[in-house]
Amino acid sequence: xxxxxxxxxxxxxxxxxxxxxxxxxxxxxxxxxxxxxxxxxxxxxxxxxxxxxxxxxxxxxxxxxxxxxxxxxxxxxxxxxxxxxxxxxxxxxxxxxxxxxxxxxxxxxxxxxxxxxxxxxxxxxxxxxxxxxxxxxxxxxxxxxxxxxxxxxxxxxxxxxxxxxxxxxxxxxxxxxxxxxxxxxxxxxxxxxxxxxxxxxxxxxxxxxxxxxxxxxxxxxxxxxxxxxxxxxxxxxxxxxxxxxxxxxxxxxxxxxx
Amino acid sequence: xxxxxxxxxxxxxxxxxxxxxxxxxxxxxxxxxxxxxxxxxxxxxxxxxxxxxxxxxxxxxxxxxxxxxxxxxxxxxxxxxxxxxxxxxxxxxxxxxxxxxxxxxxxxxxxxxxxxxxxxxxxxxxxxxxxxxxxxxxxxxxxxxxxxxxxxxxxxxxxxxxxxxxxxxxxxxxxxxxxxxxxxxxxxxxxxxxxxxxxxxxxxxxxxxxxxxxxxxxxxxxxxxxxxxxxxxxxxxxxxxxxxxxxxxxxxxxxxxxxxxxxxxxxxxxxxxxxxxxxxxxxxxxxxxxxxxxxxxxxxxxx
Numbered sequence: 001x002x003x004x005x006x007x008x009x010x011x012x013x014x015x016x017x018x019x020x021x022x023x024x025x026x027x028x029x030x031x032x033x034x035x036x037x038x039x040x041x042x043x044x045x046x047x048x049x050x051x052x053x054x055x056x057x058x059x060x061x062x063x064x065x066x067x068x069x070x071x072x073x074x075x076x077x078x079x080x081x082x083x084x085x086x087x088x089x090x091x092x093x094x095x096x097x098x099x100x101x102x103x104x105x106x107x108x109x110x111x112x113x114x115x116x117x118x119x120x121x122x123x124x125x126x127x128x129x130x131x132x133x134x135x136x137x138x139x140x141x142x143x144x145x146x147x148x149x150x151x152x153x154x155x156x157x158x159x160x161x162x163x164x165x166x167x168x169x170x171x172x173x174x175x176x177x178x179x180x181x182x183x184x185x186x187x188x189x190x191x192x193x194x195x196x197x198x199x200x201x202x203x204x205x206x207x208x209x210x211x212x213x214x215x216x217x218x219x220x221x222x223x224x225x226x227x228x229x230x231x232x233x234x235x236x237x238x239x240x241x242x243x244x245x246x247x248x249x250x251x252x253x254x255x256x257x258x
Numbered sequence: 259x260x261x262x263x264x265x266x267x268x269x270x271x272x273x274x275x276x277x278x279x280x281x282x283x284x285x286x287x288x289x290x291x292x293x294x295x296x297x298x299x300x301x302x303x304x305x306x307x308x309x310x311x312x313x314x315x316x317x318x319x320x321x322x323x324x325x326x327x328x329x330x331x332x333x334x335x336x337x338x339x340x341x342x343x344x345x346x347x348x349x350x351x352x353x354x355x356x357x358x359x360x361x362x363x364x365x366x367x368x369x370x371x372x373x374x375x376x377x378x379x380x381x382x383x384x385x386x387x388x389x390x391x392x393x394x395x396x397x398x399x400x401x402x403x404x405x406x407x408x409x410x411x412x413x414x415x416x417x418x419x420x421x422x423x424x425x426x427x428x429x430x431x432x433x434x435x436x437x438x439x440x441x442x443x444x445x446x447x448x449x450x451x452x453x454x455x456x457x458x459x460x461x462x463x464x465x466x467x468x469x470x471x472x473x474x475x476x477x478x479x480x481x482x483x484x485x486x487x488x489x490x491x492x493x494x495x496x497x498x499x500x501x502x503x504x505x506x507x508x509x510x511x512x513x514x515x516x517x518x519x520x521x522x523x524x525x526x527x528x529x530x531x532x533x534x535x536x537x538x539x540x541x542x543x544x545x546x547x548x549x550x551x552x553x554x555x556x557x558x559x560x561x
Binding site for chain 1: 283284285286290291293294306312313314315318319320321322323325326327328330332335336337338341477478526528529530531532533
């Protein structure tokens with residue numbers, strides 16, 4: 001984890017409010033799938049870093065790709081970055097997905113909305129990735145996902161794939177227990193993660209979820225971004241884990257979903 | 259001029275190598291920041307508040323950004339004094355810096371239990387948090403009534419082996435009255451300001467930005483208020499004043515020293531730059547050199 005000035009290599013808008021940003025970062029070689037970075041605004045009135053998941057990494061060129069949605073003034077500012085610009089960045093933050101344990105297993109990578117990007121990077125480290133991607137209506141990153149594995153698509157308006165949410169697509173696809181994947185890696189809205197954790201629990205399959213929360217420091221000091229946990233956490237000995245540094249990826253059973 | 263200026267300051271007999279410390283709650287017990295810089299560069303580390311037992315804190319969202327500032331309502335989540343003594347104090351003992359332990363509680367008895375446990379440790383000073391706006395009992399309930407401030411200060415002083423700093427709330431009509439109450443109670447120093455109670459509303463979701471509804475405002479937004487209060491307090495009492503509130507640079511720190519603070523704390527700025535505190539210390543030294551000064555004490559209270 002270190003803070004540095006990263007250089008913008010490329011940026012393009014890939015869907016409504018969604019941008020793909022490539023940065024040259026000194027720590028690129030250390031990045032593991034499921035980790036994230038903190039981006040700092042150049043406007044000092046916006047104090048806090050914005051946590052953004054790492055979509056892909058190229059260790060050869062030392063670049064990381066971030067795919068993010070404009071959610072406020074900070075991310076709007078980032079969407080204006082052009083090649084040659086610099087930006088303060090801290091990373092890589094967090095634990096990432098447990099790739100080594102599932103490398104040769106069939107892993108279903110389940111993403112919803114802006115939770116989809118970190119799954120692409122994970123897929124490049126796994127031998128048998130399959131995606132389940134849920135969108136409201138407009139899709140994005142689908143070509144990238146398809147280039148790496150089969151994609152089950154769900155859209156809320158039914159414009160593509162299964163009409164409904166990503167769990168509907170999963171239930172429709174895996175009607176026989178024998179066809180089920182060996183594990184789930186997921187990132188997306190909390191209701192989606194909760195439903196998937198329940199589904200995986202019923203099937204007795206391992207499920208790892210990447211959580212998000214409002215953060216301040218992003219390095220584990222401020223205790224702003226906690227999630228309730230089933231067991232006692234290592235830091236404060238209560239039932240709160242820090243999403244930034246104890247996570248963002250948790251085994252579903254670790255999380256208190258109530 | 260030859261040589262470096264003296265950066266040493268003294269608080270109740272404790273000599274700090276420089277006047278820069280960390281603001282409680284923004285720095286944990288230093289472990290996370292120790293990954294970014296050598297904690298020995300600091301005059302002191304002020305730990306996050308520790309209670310007699312683990313506290314779970316408030317529901318999320320706990321933080322929200324505001325213009326040049328942020329609101330927090332962490333609710334003093336902490337592992338309790340046992341873990342703190344076993345894990346955090348030994349970690350800090352590995353650095354050449356003073357250790358100031360921030361103490362929190364819901365009642366006088368709870369504060370005293372922590373203070374008594376710390377008596378046998380090598381903590382250098384205690385800072386008593388009577389000003390947290392995010393817990394229902396204790397915290398600010400003690401810090402907004404001068405009689406209560408004096409009473410708790412007296413009780414803590416009787417139990418404490420280390421010098422005692424009372425951390426004051428800015429959510430009061432007259433900070434001078436509170437500083438004098440702490441002094442009357444026997445405090446060795448006061449530190450100010452804690453956060454200002456604030457609120458943010460998400461107009462799209464029509465709800466409070468923080469689960470706790472209100473939170474403590476910190477960051478550059480509060481610096482002028484903090485500076486004014488540090489000036490007032492330092493002219494109202496004889497004991498040292500430790501100044502904080504929006505300090506993000508050496509220049510900011512120099513302002514607080516000139517207003518009368520004997521030492522300063524860097525808080526929220528560490529969230530934007532993990533090196534903010536050591537950079538502030540360097541910035542003070544650079545200022546002294548630039549102005550041909552040999553001793554930081556020459557600028558304390560100079561306005």
